Structures are given as structure tokens and as C-alpha cells.
Amino acid sequence: MKYFLFLVIWVPFSGRSQTLQGTVTDFHTGKGLFPVTVVNTRTQEAVLTDIHGFYVVPARQGDLVAFSYVGYKTVKRIKPVSVIIATLNVSLEQTDLQLDEVRVLPGLSKYQRDSAENVAIYKITLQRTPPNPFSSPIGALAEKFSKTAKRAYAFQKNFYAGETEKFIDTRYKPELVTQLTGLTGDSIGHFMYAYPMPYDYARSATDLEIKMWIRSNFREWIKNQPADTTAALPIPASGAK
Numbered sequence: 349m350k351y352f353l354f355l356v357i358w359v360p361f362s363g364r365s366q367t368l369q370g371t372v373t374d375f376h377t378g379k380g381l382f383p384v385t386v387v388n389t390r391t392q393e394a395v396l397t398d399i400h401g402f403y404v405v406p407a408r409q410g411d412l413v414a415f416s417y418v419g420y421k422t423v424k425r426i427k428p429v430s431v432i433i434a435t436l437n438v439s440l441e442q443t444d445l446q447l448d449e450v451r452v453l454p455g456l457s458k459y460q461r462d463s464a465e466n467v468a469i470y471k472i473t474l475q476r477t478p479p480n481p482f483s484s485p486i487g488a489l490a491e492k493f494s495k496t497a498k499r500a501y502a503f504q505k506n507f508y509a510g511e512t513e514k515f516i517d518t519r520y521k522p523e524l525v526t527q528l529t530g531l532t533g534d535s536i537g538h539f540m541y542a543y544p545m546p547y548d549y550a551r552s553a554t555d556l557e558i559k560m561w562i563r564s565n566f567r568e569w570i571k572n573q574p575a576d577t578t579a580a581l582p583i584p585a586s587g588a589k
Contacts, residue, residue: 368406372438394560396564463514476500498557512516516545
């Protein structure tokens with residue numbers, strides 16, 4: 349007679365690797381938000397949602413997880429009870445915040461100095477506004493057909509568009525892209541053209557969020573490259589430093 353010995357090893361679920369996943373959406377529209385920063389406040393491990401608002405972050409039962417997005421109120425939630433994977437969907441509401449005007453004089457960056465100088469130079473043209481058609485109907489009609497007025501408003505549009513691009517360039521730099529992705533040469537331009545940074549994000553995001561945004565888009569960019577070129581591309585380092 350043969351005897352078989354079965355050895356059962358009990359591993360508590362709490363010791364296993366656990367994750368939290370879900371979707372972050374706009375409270376009013378229900379659309380997925382990208383790129384929302386999702387941070388496990390205990391481990392400080394952070395991830396970004398994808399273009400559909402989906403996220404996966406390592407977290408244990410009871411961990412406090414924070415969800416933050418530019419222009420929205422930050423939300424914190426506790427990971428619910430689960431065996432291994434827990435699902436937590438979150439809706440974020442937009443902030444209704446009005447900031448007082450602030451003048452920053454010392455320690456201006458080159459962009460700020462150049463911008464202030466340009467505004468002073470073109471002050472008259474930039475301050476030009478169309479007459480009110482109700483209080484000054486004749487003036488409004490004349491302004492509509494004035495070539496000088498058309499040139500002034502076209503200049504205003506181009507001026508502010510240029511200032512916007514210049515500001516984005518101060519946060520979204522080729523040198524930073526190279527540092528985080530390893531891209532060089534024309535590949536940097538191709539990547540930055542494929543993933544332009546929105547002005548509102550460049551204005552409000554922290555340095556860490558900027559780096560995470562670049563890394564997240566770089567991983568997406570690699571997936572979209574032809575198979576014969578992927579092997580030659582650098583592999584992004586884990587974590588955002």
C-alpha cells in the first residue's frame with residue numbers, strides 16, 4: 349500500500365501582492381479623465397490614468413489612495429476589502445477657484461522677463477478691443493470693416509498663441525524628454541509632435557506630474573511604433589524622479 353503525503357502551505361491573502369484598479373471620470377460628463385495622477389499615500393507609488401481614465405496601482409487593504417487632476421478637486425479613497433484585486437471607480441468635480449492677481453517682481457525667469465517686455469512694447473495694440481455695438485453701433489460697424497482693426501486683432505491672436513507656445517516650451521523641453529526617455533535626434537521631435545502638451549496642464553502641473561506625463565505618453569508612443577523599429581528604441585526607466 350502506498351501512502352501519499354500532501355503538504356498544504358497556507359499563505360494569507362494579506363501577504364500577496366494586491367492591486368487597486370478602476371476608472372476616473374468627470375463628475376458631470378462621465379467621460380474618462382487623462383492623465384489623472386493616482387498615488388498610494390502609504391508607499392508614494394504613483395501612476396497615471398490612460399486615455400480612457402483607467403488606472404492600476406499597487407495597494408493593500410486600507411491604503412489611502414489620492415486622485416488628482418489639473419482643474420479638479422483632489423479626492424482620497426481607501427482601498428476596499430478584496431482578495432487580490434479591488435475595483436474602485438472615482439468621479440472628480442472641477443474646481444471653481446478664482447485667484448487674485450499677483451505681481452511677481454524678483455527672480456523672474458527669462459520667459460517672464462521677455463513676456464513682460466513684449467507686453468509693454470505692444471501694449472497699445474494688445475489693449476485694443478471692439479466697440480460695444482449697443483453703446484456705439486456706428487463705431488462697431490466701422491471697426492468691423494477697418495483693415496487696421498483686423499490687423500490688430502490678428503496680431504493679438506498670434507501674439508497670445510506665441511506666448512502660450514513659449515510657456516509650454518519652458519516646461520516641456522527636449523532635454524527633459526531625452527533624460528526621461530532616452531530619445532535622441534529626430535525621434536525627440538517626432539515624439540513631442542505626436543504628444544503636444546496642453547497649455548492648461550503645463551501651467552498647473554507639478555514637476556513630478558510633468559515627468560509622469562512624459563513617461564506615460566512615451567510608453568504609449570512605443571506601442572504605436574512599427575515592430576521592426578521597436579527593438580531599437582530605449583526602454584523607459586521605472587518611476588518618475
